[in-house]
Amino acid sequence: MTTQISAVRPAPPGPTTARRRLRPGRLGVHAFLMTVSLAFLAPLVLAVYASLRPYDETSEHGYFSLPRHLSLDYYRQAFSDSGMTKYFINTMIIAVPGVLITLFLASFVAFALARLKMRGGLVLLMLFTAGNLLPQQVIVTPLYVVFNRIPLPYWMSDSMTMFDSYWAVVLVQIGFQLGFCVFVLANFMRTLPQEILEAAVVDGAGVWTQFWRITLPLCRPALAALGTLQFTWMYNDFLWALVFISDGDKLPITSALNNLRGQFFTDYNLLAAGSVIVALPTIVVFLLLQRHFIAGLTLGSSK
Incomplete structure (x- = not known):
């Protein structure tokens, strides 16, 4: 008669035990990430801190001294001296259509490249990606000449040309951001299960139904992440508006900060307050789309 003795396995360590067994490498990674986070937050915190203090106080005691008066x-x-309301509206006229049109066109192209299996689709995707490697500044002069020769009706542009109009800035933003959005969306659509579209085809779904009602809703995290990035980039851009808009009343919000700089003296505490106000819309957009933005950044991390 043989007896079988089963080995008793020790219970897995609880969360307290696992928390105590932190590896030195993991501690180093956390320390590095905290250091990088503080390095990125330091300028913002210093700007907010300086904007709450009078200039006389910081000039006498320094920006890193303890505050004596906050307001x-x-x-x-x-907000009143720079006329930010007008510049906010100008920026929304440029950024909102730019983001929506870019994502709309990029989703069409990405669907065709990723799901329809076009001939030469990979080469076309490489061309869209290669367009992002072109320095934008090298075509400033050709675009300036071209936009001065493109006529527009008066209701679209006061100058009767593409130059000195919002259309010029929006068109350039779309042209330069389209390749990056196509690259991201095409690679995301390739990760979607092919069986979903095959089942839709069996049920009689056409190409438009496959794109609009099946694929596009599944791309919501990627679209939210791209929308947040595109809005931030277009909102903060100053080069193209400075080159293609000559009327000061049409300039975006980034130009409002120039109104806070004096000819012989600049109050940097006032400039810091203006910078914080200008940065608020991008922070609000990120907070509204935070859940989808993080989901878009972590796509494929578990595969």
């Missing part, structure tokens, strides 16, 4: 006076002054 929101600089924020009210920055």
Whole structure:
């Protein structure tokens, strides 16, 4: 008669035990990430801190001294002196259509390249990606000449040309951001299960139904992440508006900060308050799309 003795396996370590067994490498990674995070947050924190203090105080005691008086006076002054309401509207006229049109066109192209199996689709995708490697500054002069020769009706442009109009800035933003969005969306659509579209085809779904009602809803995390990035880039851009818009009343919000700089003296605390106000819309957009933005960044991390 043989007896079988089963070995008793020790219970897995609980969360407390696992928490105590932190590896030195993991501690180093956390320390590095905290250091990088603080390095990126330091300029923003310093700008907010300086915007709450009078200039006389910081000039006498320095920006890293303890505060003696804190107020929101600089924020009210920055908003009124720079005329930010007008510049905010100008920026929305450029950024909102630019983001929507870019994502709309990029989703069409990405669907065709990733799901329809076009001939030469990989080469076309490489061309879209290669367009992002072109320095934007090298075509400033050709675009300036071309936009001065493209006529527009008066209701579209006061100058009767593409130059000195919002259309020029929006068109350039779409042209340069389209390749990056196509690259991201095409690679994301390739990760979607092919069986979903095959089942839709069996049920009689056409190409438009496959794109609009099946593929596009599944791309919501990627679209939200791209929308957040595109809005931030177009909102903060100053080069193209400075080159293609000559009317000061049409310039975007980034130009409003120039109105806070004096000819002989610049109050940098006032300029810091204006910079914080200008940065608020991008922070609000990120907070609204935070869940989808993080989901878009972590796509494929578990595969």
